[in-house]
Amino acid sequence: xxxxxxxxxxxxxxxxxxxxxxxxxxxxxxxxxxxxxxxxxxxxxxxxxxxxxxxxxxxxxxxxxxxxxxxxxxxxxxxxxxxxxxxxxxxxxxxxxxxxxxxxxxxxxxxxxxxxxxxxxxxxxxxxxxxxxxxxxx
Numbered sequence: 001x002x003x004x005x006x007x008x009x010x011x012x013x014x015x016x017x018x019x020x021x022x023x024x025x026x027x028x029x030x031x032x033x034x035x036x037x038x039x040x041x042x043x044x045x046x047x048x049x050x051x052x053x054x055x056x057x058x059x060x061x062x063x064x065x066x067x068x069x070x071x072x073x074x075x076x077x078x079x080x081x082x083x084x085x086x087x088x089x090x091x092x093x094x095x096x097x098x099x100x101x102x103x104x105x106x107x108x109x110x111x112x113x114x115x116x117x118x119x120x121x122x123x124x125x126x127x128x129x130x131x132x133x134x135x136x137x138x
Contacts (some may be wrong), residue, residue, distance in 0.1 A: 015120025016067070022110045023065025026077060029103075030058030049087070056080045064114065067123020071115050076113035 007125030013105060036042030043050045052110065063073035081104040090099025096102040119125060 014120040015117055016053040016122035017113055017120075018110075019067060019070065019119050020065055020122065022107070023061050024106060025061075026057050027061030027065055030054045030056070030061055034058060040057035045114070046054075049084070053080060055085060064111070064119075067119040067125050068126065070119035070123065078108050078115060081105075081108035081111065 007105055009065055015052075030053075032038040032040040033043050033050060060073040060080075063069050064077065085096075085101045085104040085108060086127040089096070089099040089104060092099035098103045
């Protein structure tokens with residue numbers, strides 16, 4: 001068994017851990033925006049686009065974190081972060097380091113990865129799927 005084979009064995013676990021971390025980080029962004037926690041002032045309700053982005057971050061972040069409707073939540077989150085990057089950051093410069101858009105760019109691509117690869121292991125949807133699967137008898 002080569003080194004690649006040993007690493008491949010852990011792909012679902014590492015993907016699940018990636019999903020949990022990105023979901024937690026996205027949830028914290030939404031919570032900070034909506035509730036004024038983590039050294040940030042709350043955005044007034046209905047303030048376009050920031051309050052709506054906070055709602056997306058909080059709801060989709062929790063879904064991704066828990067591994068429920070992961071692909072749909074990740075797709076929506078990726079699109080929201082692309083919108084944020086191109087409307088709020090890109091006008092200030094081409095590259096994320098110039099325009100302060102590194103977080104939206106990384107979130108956008110990280111969520112796009114989850115759209116295509118799914119939740120990995122450690123997801124609630126995986127637990128429900130296993131519970132709903134009929135028992136196999138040999």
